Amino acid sequence: MTIQEKIAALRDQLRQYNHDYYVLDSATISDYEFDIKLKELEALEAANPAFFDSNSPTQRVGGGITKNFETVTHKNRMYSLDNSYSKEDLLDWEKRVQKVLGTDAIEFTCELKYDGASINLTFENGQFIKAVTRGDGFQGDDVTKNIKTIRSIPLLPNGDFVSNFEMRGEIILPLKGFHKMNEERAANGEEEYKNPRNTASGSLKLQDSAEVAKRPLDCLLYQVVTEERKYKTHFESLENARKVGFKVPKTMALATSINAVFDFVNHWDTERHNLPYETDGIVIKVNNLQQQEELGYTAKAPRWAIAYKFKAAQVSTILHEITYQVGRTGAITPVANLAPVQLAGTTVKRASLHNADQIEKLDIRINDTVFVEKGGEIIPKIIAVDFTKRPTDSQPTLYATKCPECESELVRAAGDAKHYCPNEFGCAPQITGRIQHFISRKAMDIDGLGGETVDLLRKENLISSYADLYDLTEAQVIPLERMAAKSAQNMIAGIEKSKEIPFEKVLFALGIRFVGETVAKKLAKHFKSIDNLMVADFETLISVDEIGDRIAQSILDFSNDLSNIQMINRLKHHGIQLAVSAASLENQTNKLEAKIFVVSGVFYQLSRNELKKAIEDNGGKVSASISKKTNFIVAGDNMGPSKLAKAQDLGVAIISEQDFMGMIDY
Ligand code: AMP
Ligand code: ZN
Numbered sequence: 001m002t003i004q005e006k007i008a009a010l011r012d013q014l015r016q017y018n019h020d021y022y023v024l025d026s027a028t029i030s031d032y033e034f035d036i037k038l039k040e041l042e043a044l045e046a047a048n049p050a051f052f053d054s055n056s057p058t059q060r061v062g063g064g065i066t067k068n069f070e071t072v073t074h075k076n077r078m079y080s081l082d083n084s085y086s087k088e089d090l091l092d093w094e095k096r097v098q099k100v101l102g103t104d105a106i107e108f109t110c111e112l113k114y115d116g117a118s119i120n121l122t123f124e125n126g127q128f129i130k131a132v133t134r135g136d137g138f139q140g141d142d143v144t145k146n147i148k149t150i151r152s153i154p155l156l157p158n159g160d161f162v163s164n165f166e167m168r169g170e171i172i173l174p175l176k177g178f179h180k181m182n183e184e185r186a187a188n189g190e191e192e193y194k195n196p197r198n199t200a201s202g203s204l205k206l207q208d209s210a211e212v213a214k215r216p217l218d219c220l221l222y223q224v225v226t227e228e229r230k231y232k233t234h235f236e237s238l239e240n241a242r243k244v245g246f247k248v249p250k251t252m253a254l255a256t257s258i259n260a261v262f263d264f265v266n267h268w269d270t271e272r273h274n275l276p277y278e279t280d281g282i283v284i285k286v287n288n289l290q291q292q293e294e295l296g297y298t299a300k301a302p303r304w305a306i307a308y309k310f311k312a313a314q315v316s317t318i319l320h321e322i323t324y325q326v327g328r329t330g331a332i333t334p335v336a337n338l339a340p341v342q343l344a345g346t347t348v349k350r351a352s353l354h355n356a357d358q359i360e361k362l363d364i365r366i367n368d369t370v371f372v373e374k375g376g377e378i379i380p381k382i383i384a385v386d387f388t389k390r391p392t393d394s395q396p397t398l399y400a401t402k403c404p405e406c407e408s409e410l411v412r413a414a415g416d417a418k419h420y421c422p423n424e425f426g427c428a429p430q431i432t433g434r435i436q437h438f439i440s441r442k443a444m445d446i447d448g449l450g451g452e453t454v455d456l457l458r459k460e461n462l463i464s465s466y467a468d469l470y471d472l473t474e475a476q477v478i479p480l481e482r483m484a485a486k487s488a489q490n491m492i493a494g495i496e497k498s499k500e501i502p503f504e505k506v507l508f509a510l511g512i513r514f515v516g517e518t519v520a521k522k523l524a525k526h527f528k529s530i531d532n533l534m535v536a537d538f539e540t541l542i543s544v545d546e547i548g549d550r551i552a553q554s555i556l557d558f559s560n561d562l563s564n565i566q567m568i569n570r571l572k573h574h575g576i577q578l579a580v581s582a583a584s585l586e587n588q589t590n591k592l593e594a595k596i597f598v599v600s601g602v603f604y605q606l607s608r609n610e611l612k613k614a615i616e617d618n619g620g621k622v623s624a625s626i627s628k629k630t631n632f633i634v635a636g637d638n639m640g641p642s643k644l645a646k647a648q649d650l651g652v653a654i655i656s657e658q659d660f661m662g663m664i665d666y
Contacts, residue, residue: 006044065207110264149217317340332420460480626652
């Protein structure tokens with residue numbers, strides 16, 4: 001086998017595995033084996049740049065930064081859909097269609113209306129070329145780099161299909177992935193995303209495609225646009241699209257009469273709550289493509305299609321009580337406790353009220369009758385009060401002034417939507433929450449110790465801070481409820497092992513407000529030790545890349561607190577990694593100190609990420625876009641022409657990968 005054949009074979013295999021996993025939902029190879037093959041292909045491609053292919057499976061990890069998304073005019077306009085809200089509306093639409101076509105026997109297709117962000121994928125000669133958002137329907141943004149990271153989109157459809165075409169679809173965030181992203185945000189003390197749709201559409205406009213690659217986005221297709229007259233019906237074109245690798249949901253169905261359309265609508269009106277993603281309606285289309293052409297378009301929408309919108313599930317119930325929850329960072333969330341009521345297949349007893357402003361805006365009071373809705377948002381929300389049912393003796397709601405757990409006076413900083421309990425070290429949920437965060441997988445990753453045990457240990461007064469974990473002995477924990485000798489042993493061993501966790505994770509584990517995983521990495525890299533970080537002043541902190549006022553202030557608050565200083569000393573005494581290890585300092589120099597680099601194009605010896613790491617390890621800075629401040633552009637193959645022009649314009653030095661290696665004596 002020649003190298004070229006070997007590369008082609010690996011690409012084919014990886015494409016097939018991607019399809020099995022991301023489109024068919026059935027893994028046919030382990031992640032580990034997949035990774036080995038991908039690495040093998042990466043190495044072959046790196047050693048044989050002549051065979052570079054922008055649609056290779058290796059090109060899906062992202063890494064390209066887009067500062068400004070280019071505006072692109074759609075070859076075929078992307079229309080909206082007319083909406084309908086009742087069966088009468090649908091019958092009216094059927095009549096209009098029948099009249100134009102001059103026949104009563106019309107075949108329809110029924111599809112779910114996927115709730116995300118529309119996308120137009122262009123394919124030429126069977127190859128993926130570009131992806132553009134809907135925009136205003138005439139022009140959209142080129143988001144190709146970001147879309148390429150979505151593994152369920154085939155970059156090279158495989159099989160008999162049209163060759164020059166556009167695929168129209170919806171970029172969505174399935175519920176499971178959405179929840180997972182929010183859990184991580186909550187764990188980092190960050191505000192949670194509101195709903196999957198906004199999060200999906202926001203993801204398309206992220207500047208760093210490597211970030212997009214990390215999000216569990218999916219793409220569901222609903223239309224093939226082509227001048228090749230290979231298929232006679234919409235249904236047939238989509239069935240064939242599915243065969244060559246596109247994710248066309250199997251929920252799509254043919255309906256030979258409007259009554260069959262009603263059946264579909266009725267079925268999904270309730271069944272939609274069991275889908276892995278959100279839908280807000282049904283789209284009904286005339287199936288025959290020639291009939292579609294005859295019907296044409298209004299100024300806004302096709303005449304051959306109509307959306308049927310489900311009513312957002314809504315009920316009314318009584319508000320019994322407002323309680324307040326305290327999070328790990330002390331943030332208070334008001335919760336409405338409702339008379340239990342059935343809504344969209346689940347019993348709802350509670351709804352979030354977000355913050356004091358929200359309560360004031362709704363003017364919600366105890367014993368009010370309220371409307372609860374479960375629409376785009378996952379957590380039911382209270383949309384309004386039924387003022388006609390308000391009891392005459394009702395009193396305005398006074399927001400809590402004291403912490404429900406520790407009675408401390410709540411505080412609210414200017415500009416903050418939330419109230420906080422300031423009693424960091426004496427408030428039970430904060431103590432437990434902080435320790436639970438400390439031991440979590442992305443932090444100290446302590447095996448053998450779970451969230452409930454932490455709570456138990458705290459209640460038994462065995463721990464009141466994460467530093468206390470390191471003083472625990474087997475003898476102390478064995479007497480605990482449901483604690484066997486073996487699990488006690490595992491727990492202590494897990495705690496012991498966490499002493500090897502590297503500094504950047506320890507820093508994240510400390511639970512400093514606003515210091516999430518990424519920020520912790522940045523800080524660890526810059527300051528190299530907790531001692532350096534704890535003495536940094538405000539100016540020093542904000543001079544670090546990506547550290548703003550809010551984070552800087554939070555770090556200062558942390559390092560000025562005596563209890564924290566004592567805690568750090570105890571951790572130090574126990575041998576926790578509170579500085580970057582010598583091994584990771586190896587290969588690091590100051591050769592590129594104060595030099596700003598922009599990396600652009602495709603490289604061969606190092607991957608983009610390795611290149612960036614090499615710049616940072618040697619004291620340089622990587623910037624996403626070219627400006628007067630840029631010192632060097634490391635230019636690989638296929639560097640964008642606009643970047644090149646800008647660099648020449650500003651007189652920035654353009655160097656090759658080789659030149660760069662020379663600079664650092666690689
Ligand atoms: P609207 O934004 O309400 O005008 O609805 C039109 C949008 O619905 C289109 O731009 C598509 O992005 C989206 N959509 C979701 N599912 C479908 C589907 N099955 N067929 C057509 N459009 C769909
Ligand atoms: Zn408290």
